[in-house]
Amino acid sequence: MTDTVLSVRNLRIEFPVRRGTLVAVRDVSFDIAAGEVLGVVGESGAGKSLTGAAIIRLLEPPGRIGGGEVRLKGERIDTLSDDAMRRIRGKRIGMVFQDPLTSLNPLYQIGDQLIETITTHLNLSHAQARRRALELLSDVGIPAPELRIDNYPHQFSGGMRQRVVLALALAAGPELIIADEPTTALDVSVQAQIVALLKRLGRENQVAVMLITHDMGVIAETADRVAVMYAGRIVEIGPVREVIKAPLHPYTKGLMGSIPSLEAERERLVQIPGSMPRIVAIPQGCAFHPRCPVAFAPCAAVRPELIRRERSEVACWLYDKQHAVIEAAR
Ligand code: SF4
Numbered sequence: 001m002t003d004t005v006l007s008v009r010n011l012r013i014e015f016p017v018r019r020g021t022l023v024a025v026r027d028v029s030f031d032i033a034a035g036e037v038l039g040v041v042g043e044s045g046a047g048k049s050l051t052g053a054a055i056i057r058l059l060e061p062p063g064r065i066g067g068g069e070v071r072l073k074g075e076r077i078d079t080l081s082d083d084a085m086r087r088i089r090g091k092r093i094g095m096v097f098q099d100p101l102t103s104l105n106p107l108y109q110i111g112d113q114l115i116e117t118i119t120t121h122l123n124l125s126h127a128q129a130r131r132r133a134l135e136l137l138s139d140v141g142i143p144a145p146e147l148r149i150d151n152y153p154h155q156f157s158g159g160m161r162q163r164v165v166l167a168l169a170l171a172a173g174p175e176l177i178i179a180d181e182p183t184t185a186l187d188v189s190v191q192a193q194i195v196a197l198l199k200r201l202g203r204e205n206q207v208a209v210m211l212i213t214h215d216m217g218v219i220a221e222t223a224d225r226v227a228v229m230y231a232g233r234i235v236e237i238g239p240v241r242e243v244i245k246a247p248l249h250p251y252t253k254g255l256m257g258s259i260p261s262l263e264a265e266r267e268r269l270v271q272i273p274g275s276m277p278r279i280v281a282i283p284q285g286c287a288f289h290p291r292c293p294v295a296f297a298p299c300a301a302v303r304p305e306l307i308r309r310e311r312s313e314v315a316c317w318l319y320d321k322q323h324a325v326i327e328a329a330r
Contacts (some may be wrong), residue, residue, distance in 0.1 A: 005175050005208035007053070007071040013050050013059065014066035015234075015279070023066065024279050025050050025232040032176070032208040037199055039223030039240065041255065042214045045276040046210045046229040052178045054078075055210070056093055057085045073175060091121040094169030094207075096179040096198075100161035103168060104153040110137075110164050111149035114171055121172035136167040145324040147277060161192035162195065170201060176200065198261040216255045219246050230253045231277055231287035238312025246305040248314040250292045286317065294318065 013025035025047040032038045033136040040048045055070050057078070070078040072092060077085065090093065097103060105113060114133035118124055124132065130149075137145035153161055162182060171176050177196060183191035189275045195211075199222045202209040211222055219226050219240060226243050228236040228251065237248040247253045254272035274291040277283060283290055288300040296316050300303075306313040307320060 003206075004031045005034050005073055006032040006056065006210065007074075008051075008068070010068035011051065011054060011065070011070065013047070013054050013063060013307060015063050021066070022279050023064070023232065025054070026251050027231075028068070028232075028234055030227050030234065030237060034175070034206040034208055035203045036225065037202055037211055037223045039219035039226040040229060041211060041214065041216055041226060041274045042229035043214055043218050043255075045139055045231075045278070047232040048229045049180050051229070052180050052210060052212050056089055056095060056178055057082070058089075082119075091172040092175050093175040094172075094174040095219065096162070096165050096169050096177060096319045098181040100158065100165045100185075101153065103165045104161065106153050109150045109152055110156075112134045112166060114164075117168055117171040117195065120188070122188075132171070133167075136171060137164070139170070140164070140167045142167075143151045143164040157190075158186050159194060162186060162190075162194050163173045166194075166197060166201065167233065170205060173205070174207055178210045178212070179321075181214070182211070183218060184213070184215075190213075191218070192221065198222060216244075226257065230263035232279070233283050233287070233315065234306065234313075235288070235316070236312060237306070238314075242310070242312060248312060249288075249311060249320075250294055251288050254291075286315075 009029050011025060012023060012029040015022045016079065020228070028051055030038060040051065042048050042102060046211060048062065049135060050059065054065050065078055069076060078086060095103065097279045104110065111133055114136060115129040117131050119126065120130040134145045134149060136147060142163055143147050143158060151263065156164060162206060176309065183194050186194060195218055198209060198211065213219060223237065223240045227234050229249050235242060236252045244256065247256050272291055285300040285302055286292070286304055290297045292299065296317070304315045304317045304320060306315045309319055
């Protein structure tokens with residue numbers, strides 16, 4: 001039995017428009033256990049950030065949850081009032097975004113921001129909260145925290161600021177952290193440190209981490225399991241080692257091509273031809289079929305559902321026994 005922290009079932013995200021409703025995310029289901037990192041990967045427009053925003057109920061209007069369930073430790077949170085949800089964000093769910101300055105107020109010393117979060121959510125005195133803030137800064141690798149606690153965000157480098165944001169996300173002892181492209185704005189040399197820190201802190205604190213990124217390399221370094229999204233759906237989900245060693249979905253294989261190979265002298269940065277369809281023009285059948293190098297008869301007509309393959313699930317007709325038989329008979 002795993003200790004499931006986040007459970008998402010059949011999540012649907014929609015945008016009402018003049019002529020009806022556009023569905024941006026459909027039938028997305030996954031769980032994340034305590035201490036586990038689920039990487040959610042896909043190109044821009046796949047629906048991964050929308051999924052993260054829906055879970056924490058920070059979808060930009062007119063986007064809205066149009067169906068499904070989101071549970072935190074068994075309790076439904078997609079139906080909570082805005083006030084109840086505000087209390088959960090920052091306490092039970094920590095957030096890390098691409099730009100640290102989304103989370104940090106440039107006008108306040110970082111210590112004050114940490115202490116405010118701690119005293120808002122935990123029953124601690126100011127002095128106790130300051131001690132906890134110092135511990136958190138030390139945990140996230142800020143050198144000489146007692147000297148840096150009274151600094152302002154602009155006095156930190158980008159990587160150090162993201163460490164402070166991680167301290168802020170952890171301040172109230174959350175059960176879940178949602179990190180949306182936490183390293184994209186950072187120098188390559190700092191990226192690896194931040195993802196390693198996220199992984200270590202998640203494990204040590206038994207926090208479930210949803211790591212949203214377009215970068216398969218970051219997933220390979222950090223995640224325990226990976227969900228690959230395309231055109232608003234999960235097309236492959238499974239243990240990261242297996243998905244990286246033997247990706248099943250042609251789209252995952254294409255994403256894998258964008259990781260620089262360690263063995264090869266030259267980087268094999270293969271681009272997947274074409275681009276992610278826009279939400280108003282998602283192709284019929286398998287949404288990937290116009291870009292798929294191995295598309296065959298049923299792909300343009302009927303959409304494949306997720307099929308279990310050992311410890312993974314994949315939505316592709318290549319793995320459907322009936323269609324495989326039809327193809328073999330051709
Ligand atoms: Fe390619 Fe068809 Fe599989 Fe879609 S269902 S990924 S088009 S083979």
